[in-house]
Amino acid sequence: xxxxxxxxxxxxxxxxxxxxxxxxxxxxxxxxxxxxxxxxxxxxxxxxxxxxxxxxxxxxxxxxxxxxxxxxxxxxxxxxxxxxxxxxxxxxxxxxxxxxxxxxxxxxxxxxxxxxxxxxxxxxxxxxxxxxxxxxxxxxxxxxxxxxxxxxxxxxxxxxxxxxxxxxxxxxxxx
Amino acid sequence: xxxxxxxxxxxxxxxxxxxxxxxxxxxxxxxxxxxxxxxxxxxxxxxxxxxxxxxxxxxxxxxxxxxxxxxxxxxxxxxxxxxxxxxxxxxxxxxxxxxxxxxxxxxxxxxxxxxxxxxxxxxxxxxxxxxxxxxxxxxxxxxxxxxxxxxxxxxxxxxxxxxxxxxxxxxxxxxxxxxxxxxxxxxxxxxxxxxxxxxxxxxxxxxxxxxxxxxxxxxxxxxxxxxxxxxxxxxxxxxxxxxxxxxxxxxxxxxxxxxxxxxxxxxxxxxxxxxxxxxxxxxxxxxxxxxxxxxxxxxxxxxxxxxxxxxxxxxxxxxxxxxxxxxxxxxxxxxxxxxxxxxxxxxxxxxxxxxxxxxxxxxxxxxxxxxxxxxxxxxxxxxxxxxxxxxxxxxxxxxxxxxxxxxxxxxxxxxxxxxxxxxxxxxxxxxxxxxxxxxxxxxxxxxxxxxxxxxxxxxxxxxxxxxxxxxxxxxxxxxxxxxxxxxxxxxxxxxxxxxxxxxxxxxxxxxxxxxxxxxxxxxxxxxxxxxxxxxxxxxxxxxxxxxxxxxxxxxxxxxxxxxxxxxxxxxxxxxxxxxxxxxxxxxxxxxxxxxxxxxxxxxxxxxxxxxxxxxxxxxxxxxxxxxxxxxxxxxxxxxxxxxxxxxxxxxxxxxxxxxx
Numbered sequence: 003x004x005x006x007x008x009x010x011x012x013x014x015x016x017x018x019x020x021x022x023x024x025x026x027x028x029x030x031x032x033x034x035x036x037x038x039x040x041x042x043x044x045x046x047x048x049x050x051x052x053x054x055x056x057x058x059x060x061x062x063x064x065x066x067x068x069x070x071x072x073x074x075x076x077x078x079x080x081x082x083x084x085x086x087x088x089x090x091x092x093x094x095x096x097x098x099x100x101x102x103x104x105x106x107x108x109x110x111x112x113x114x115x116x117x118x119x120x121x122x123x124x125x126x127x128x129x130x131x132x133x134x135x136x137x138x139x140x141x142x143x144x145x146x147x148x149x150x151x152x153x154x155x156x157x158x159x160x161x162x163x164x165x166x167x168x169x170x171x172x173x174x175x176x177x
Numbered sequence: 178x179x180x181x182x183x184x185x186x187x188x189x190x191x192x193x194x195x196x197x198x199x200x201x202x203x204x205x206x207x208x209x210x211x212x213x214x215x216x217x218x219x220x221x222x223x224x225x226x227x228x229x230x231x232x233x234x235x236x237x238x239x240x241x242x243x244x245x246x247x248x249x250x251x252x253x254x255x256x257x258x259x260x261x262x263x264x265x266x267x268x269x270x271x272x273x274x275x276x277x278x279x280x281x282x283x284x285x286x287x288x289x290x291x292x293x294x295x296x297x298x299x300x301x302x303x304x305x306x307x308x309x310x311x312x313x314x315x316x317x318x319x320x321x322x323x324x325x326x327x328x329x330x331x332x333x334x335x336x337x338x339x340x341x342x343x344x345x346x347x348x349x350x351x352x353x354x355x356x357x358x359x360x361x362x363x364x365x366x367x368x369x370x371x372x373x374x375x376x377x378x379x380x381x382x383x384x385x386x387x388x389x390x391x392x393x394x395x396x397x398x399x400x401x402x403x404x405x406x407x408x409x410x411x412x413x414x415x416x417x418x419x420x421x422x423x424x425x426x427x428x429x430x431x432x433x434x435x436x437x438x439x440x441x442x443x444x445x446x447x448x449x450x451x452x453x454x455x456x457x458x459x460x461x462x463x464x465x466x467x468x469x470x471x472x473x474x475x476x477x478x479x480x481x482x483x484x485x486x487x488x489x490x491x492x493x494x495x496x497x498x499x500x501x502x503x504x505x506x507x508x509x510x511x512x513x514x515x516x517x518x519x520x521x522x523x524x525x526x527x528x529x530x531x532x533x534x535x536x537x538x539x540x541x542x543x544x545x546x547x548x549x550x551x552x553x554x555x556x557x558x559x560x561x562x563x564x565x566x567x568x569x570x571x572x573x574x575x576x577x578x579x580x581x582x583x584x585x586x587x588x589x590x591x592x593x594x595x596x597x598x599x600x601x602x603x604x605x606x607x608x609x610x611x612x613x614x615x616x617x618x619x620x621x622x623x624x625x626x627x628x629x630x631x632x633x634x635x636x637x638x639x640x641x642x643x644x645x646x647x648x649x650x651x652x653x654x655x656x657x658x659x660x661x662x663x664x665x666x667x668x669x670x671x672x673x674x675x676x677x678x679x680x681x682x683x684x685x686x687x688x689x690x691x692x693x694x695x696x697x698x699x700x701x702x703x704x705x706x707x708x709x710x711x712x713x714x715x716x717x718x719x720x721x722x723x724x725x726x727x728x729x730x731x732x733x734x735x736x737x738x739x740x741x742x743x744x745x746x747x748x749x750x751x752x753x754x755x756x757x758x759x760x761x762x763x764x765x766x767x768x769x770x771x772x773x774x775x776x777x778x779x780x781x782x783x784x785x786x787x788x789x790x791x792x793x794x795x796x797x798x799x800x801x802x803x804x805x806x807x808x809x810x811x812x813x814x815x816x817x818x819x820x821x822x823x824x825x826x827x828x829x830x831x832x833x834x835x836x837x
Contacts, residue, residue, distance in 0.1 A: 010655055010662035012632055014603065021630065031627040033611075034635070034657050057657050060632070087623070 013062030019101065020059065026097055028089045032056045038081035038091045050074040052081050052091055059098060067102040073109050106173050113174060120165070120176040123151025123158050185311040186218035188244035189303060190235060192226035192251035194281050199224075201285035201295045207250075211303050216311045218244045227257050232264050239268040246313065248306040250278040250299065255702060271315035273754070273814060278306035301827060308826035312819045316754040321793055323408035323714075323745050324502035328352065330400060330684070333360020334379065334727055335719030335734040336507035337386050342738035343505075344391040347745065350499050351386065352414055353396045357461035359383050360509055364444060364533065366540035366547075368727055369590040370621035376460060376542065383462040396463060401496065403687045405776050405794050407714050408502055408750045416495040420468035421454075425487035428456065428464035432479035432488060440472045442544075445537045449544030454479050458542060503714045503741040506698065507734065508684055510720035513568035513674035517575055521567065521671055526643040527553040528668045531567075532587055535670045539594050549595060551668055553647030557599060558667030562651060563588040564638050565608040568674035577674050579695050581724040584672035585612045589625045591670065596629045605632045605664065607653060615728065634662070641669060675724035688715050689776050689796065698722050708737040712796065713750065716740050754813050755797030761787040763809035770801035770810065 021027040038052040039045055045052060050071050058066035066072065072095050081091035102108070108116070115125050122128075128135050128147070136146045151157045165171065189211040193199035204222045211220035219238065223231050226249055238244050249261050254277040262272035280299040288295035325347055329340045332353035337360075340351045351358070362368075363383075365375035386392055397417045404411035421432075436452035444457040451457070453472045456464065468479070468488070480488045512533055515523040522529045528551050530538075541547040551558050565588060569581040585608065592604045611633065613622040625631045638653040649669050654661050677696035678684070685692060690710045691699040698717045701709035708716050718737035719730040744750065756778075764787035771779045771788060778794035779801060781787075790801070790810075802810045808817070 008660065010658065010660050012605065012634070012662065012664055014630060014632065017630065027627060030630060031623045054658065057655075061634075061655065061658065063658070063660075 010061060010063060015062045016059045016066070016098075016101065017062065020094060020097060023097070025090050026094055028087060029056055029059060029094050031087045032060065032089055033087060035086060037084050037086060041080040041084055042075075043078060043080065044074050044076045048074040052095070055095060055098070056089070056091065059094065066098060067105055068107050070109055072098050072102060073112065103173060108174050113176075116174055116176050119161075123161055128152055185216050185246050186244045187214075187216045187246045187248055187307050187310055188235070188238050189214070189217055189220040189248045189250065189307065190226050190231070191220070191222040191280075191303075192231070192249060193222065193224045194251060194285075195225065198251070198281050198285045198299075201289060201292050202280065202299050203292075203296065207296065207299055207303065210300055211250075211307075214304055214307045217307055226251050227260055232260070235261065235264050236268055239265070239270060245270065246274040246310045248276050248278060248303065248310050250280045250303050250306065252281040253277075253279045273316040274310060274313055276306040276310040276313070278302040304826045305823040308822040309819055312816075312822045313814070314816075316813055318751040318754055319792065320749045320751055321406075321408045323748055323750050324410075324500050325745055325748070326350065326499070326501045327741055327745065328410070328412055328499060328501040328504045329507060330504065331360070331507040331509055331719070331721070332358035332386070332394075332396070333507060333509045333719065333730075334362040334382075335509070335730045335737075336360070336505070337382050338731050338734035339505045339507060339718060339738040339741075340386055340392055341382065341389070342735055343741060344389050346742060347502075348391050348393065350393045350395060350412075350414075350501065352398050352400060353394075354399055355457065356397045356419070356455075356465075356467040357457050357463070358386060358394070358396060359460075359462070362727060363458065363460075364446070364540075365536055366543070367590060367594060369586045370615070370617040372590070372593075380460045380462075383460070387462040394463065395497065397467060398497075400684075400687055403504075405689055405712065405778075406791075407712070407752060407793050410501050410504055410714065412499040412501060412504075414497045414499060416497055418470070418492045418494050419465070420470060420473075420488060420490055420492050421466050422487045422489050422492070423463065423465050425485050426465040427485060427487075428466065429484070430456075430466070431482040431484065432466055432468075435478040435482040437476060437478065438472050438474060440469070445544045446531075446534050448534060448537055502745040503716065504688060505716045505718055505734075505737045505741055506684065506688060506690060506710070506721055507717075507719045507737075508678055508681070508721045510675045510724065511678050513577070513676050515567050515671050515673055518567065520640055521564065521638070521669070522641045522643065522649070523671060526641065526647075526649060526669075527551070528558075528643075528647050528649060529641065529671065530668065531671050531673045532563075532584070532591065533673075535591050536587075539591060539598075547598075549598065549668075551647065558602070559599075560603045560605070560664075560666045561592075561595060561668045561670065562605040562607060562638075562649075562664065562666040563592060563670045563672055565606065565672045566637065566674075567671040568676070570609060577676060577695065579724065580612060581674040582612070582614070583675065583724060583726045586615075586618055586621070586726065588670070588672045589613070589622055589631070592631045593625050593629050596631065603632070604629075605634055605666065607634050607636060607638050607651075609635070609637060615726065636662070638669075675720060678721065681721070684721075688712065690715065690717065693723075695723075697724075708733055708740055713752075714741075714744055752793055753797065755815070756792040756795035757790050757797065757799070757802055757810050757812040758792075759788045759790055760809050760811065761785055763807055764788055764805075765807050765809070767806060769806065770804055773800050773804050775800065 020029055036053045042052050044050050075095045077092050079092050118127050119125050147153050191208055208220045208222045225231050258277050262275055265272045265275055280302050284295045284299040327343050327347050327349045329336045329351045332351050340349050343349050362379050368375050398414050401413040401415045432454040433452045436454040438453035439450045441447035442449045442451040453469045454466055537543040538549045568576045588606055613619045636654045636656045638651045640652045642650040648667050650665050652663050689712045693699040698721050700707050701711050708718050710717050716737040718733040766786040776794050776796050778791045780789050782789045799812050802812045
């Protein structure tokens with residue numbers, strides 16, 4: 003068989019990690035009935051197939067972390083509500099996101115959010131003193147710049163201290 | 178008084194069978210048609226003829242004196258013939274003035290889209306039934322006394338339970354082929370889903386069987402011949418010589434210790450060894466030694482070693498004659514041999530085992546005392562795989578179409594046992610469907626996945642390769658992800674199918690039991706007579722009838738025991754009067770019928786030089802009638818005239834009317 007052909011090599015790496023949590027451990031009893039996918043609103047419009055996410059996580063398939071699908075979940079909890087084996091599907095996806103980030107996987111649009119945070123201290127920054135948000139604030143007789151990191155640039159250092167502490171830059175380079 | 182027979186007055190009832198028949202066949206049309214068939218006095222239709230109201234309809238008409246014979250066009254006579262006959266009986270009519278036309282299975286169900294065609298067929302069936310019933314003759318059922326003893330064939334878990342249930346009331350003869358009772362269950366380590374030790378629940382029952390005063394235990398014995406007299410079966414049993422006097426042997430084991438011959442132990446599925454003088458396992462019942470004469474070299478060291486002088490090399494096989502009222506067949510199953518499925522490498526690759534071998538490895542009484550080792554290097558495997566449906570759900574020649582029912586559960590059980598012994602190991606189960614159907618089974622499966630972390634992979638292995646170190650590479654397709662997989666495992670266990678005994682045809686010949694398509698013995702009705710065979714007084718139970726697990730086998734054993742009790746309890750049994758009779762004045766004495774009879778019911782009377790049929794043994798199959806070159810044999814209820822009247826009824830309508 004040619005070496006470049008993709009072959010699944012099962013590993014319990016991900017399911018072992020998920021099993022450290024008593025609730026998330028239930029993923030192991032997934033019977034692949036597909037009910038979660040059937041009611042997934044995001045799955046109707048995106049490539050998100052929750053059933054496959056569960057299966058890939060159990061099989062230890064790396065593509066579950068490297069792929070974009072887990073980020074399409076809108077965390078509506080429809081799947082969580084209906085799973086016949088009471089698997090917290092949404093929570094599993096959230097944990098998989100954590101694991102993906104730890105491995106350095108994050109979609110580009112989310113990376114820019116991180117960059118915003120690093121540069122301004124806000125995931126959704128105000129956009130400078132002349133932005134429409136600043137004008138709107140003025141109209142309502144508020145300070146142009148809110149009393150957040152925007153007003154206290156030195157607080158940004160504290161944020162960097164925290165982010166450095168968890169070695170965030172090593173995982174998702176933000177500066 | 179006129180000597181001419183009165184003209185029959187037939188009542189025809191058409192059953193709607195809910196919508197089963199009425200949806201396809203127009204009830205009014207066929208009722209109207211039936212009214213015009215010759216000899217028909219009245220015709221009616223009703224929603225459910227088998228209901229009380231439907232039966233009352235027949236009873237009323239019979240009481241009114243308008244009719245004396247009955248045709249019901251409904252389902253199969255196997256289903257309700259007895260129901261309607263009872264109505265005739267209760268109203269003082271001979272119950273054989275009844276015919277059932279099967280217009281459900283033969284007309285409506287098979288022609289759901291062709292209503293016109295269904296109607297044609299239904300009309301023919303009704304016409305034939307009327308013609309037959311017009312020619313039917315009154316018959317009387319004979320009564321025969323029943324011997325108050327029972328025979329159970331096979332002393333596995335099914336046979337033992339049937340025996341114990343019956344033994345409180347009757348004398349029971351239990352015949353077992355091997356030197357010990359216990360069957361397959363004695364070979365198992367633990368049982369699903371409770372995980373209780375198999376030996377702990379089997380051995381007390383074995384001891385009970387061995388000690389019960391009403392049980393005549395015949396181990397190391399085989400059925401030699403059976404005379405199928407209903408209610409009084411005469412059975413010859415060959416008690417094979419153990420070369421050891423069972424009255425003296427204390428089971429001390431001195432003979433086994435000195436025996437210089439070692440042969441593979443069948444009980445350990447040939448993985449361990451035993452001597453030529455042996456007990457299969459220490460808890461065997463009876464706890465007596467057997468000298469395996471096939472492997473014995475007759476060195477007679479054992480004769481000197483035996484302190485009680487129990488060994489007797491001149492001992493011969495003993496033939497025991499039994500007379501019993503009922504028989505329960507519980508001969509069990511064989512295990513599928515996967516070596517013909519070369520792709521899985523059984524017996525080609527060392528580390529490919531079958532499940533029963535794994536069971537013996539896991540068992541604390543097994544050849545390794547419960548340590549699981551690879552046959553290649555005797556080390557404990559780190560990763561093992563179970564492949565499901567080996568020989569089941571497979572349409573190839575030599576494999577089986579059916580699901581063997583127990584393999585999903587025993588694979589999960591063995592996987593859990595393995596995980597319990599070796600928590601750091603990895604276990605894979607490759608399946609098509611997980612079928613965990615019984616009480617507590619789904620929960621057992623779920624815990625195996627959640628708490629034991631057993632990997633369930635949907636997708637059968639297509640190919641197995643062996644590495645130089647004996648480990649195996651298996652390739653398959655994960656059908657849930659639609660991706661191919663390749664896994665390296667140290668050991669692969671094949672969950673092999675349950676199959677019918679290889680010598681089942683011999684048993685069937687002895688007892689006149691029929692086969693189903695799958696090779697197992699056939700029950701009289703798949704739903705309503707699950708433990709009855711087609712021969713009265715003979716019952717089937719356990720895995721000789723179909724694959725099943727222990728709870729189901731025990732349930733069947735108890736059902737069969739209760740049915741056998743029911744059969745013997747009244748002390749007499751009625752014989753169906755369908756038997757054939759030889760007309761001695763016509764019989765030429767050619768003897769051609771004698772070898773054809775499947776029930777051995779025909780003998781030759783030397784004094785009159787004619788054949789003679791034993792009415793009790795005859796099952797009314799009709800083979801002799803058809804074969805007789807001089808038409809000397811008549812079969813009750815299916816005489817030449819009766820059958821030809823049905824055939825004649827099929828002529829075009831105009832001709833038929835003219836002739837009648």
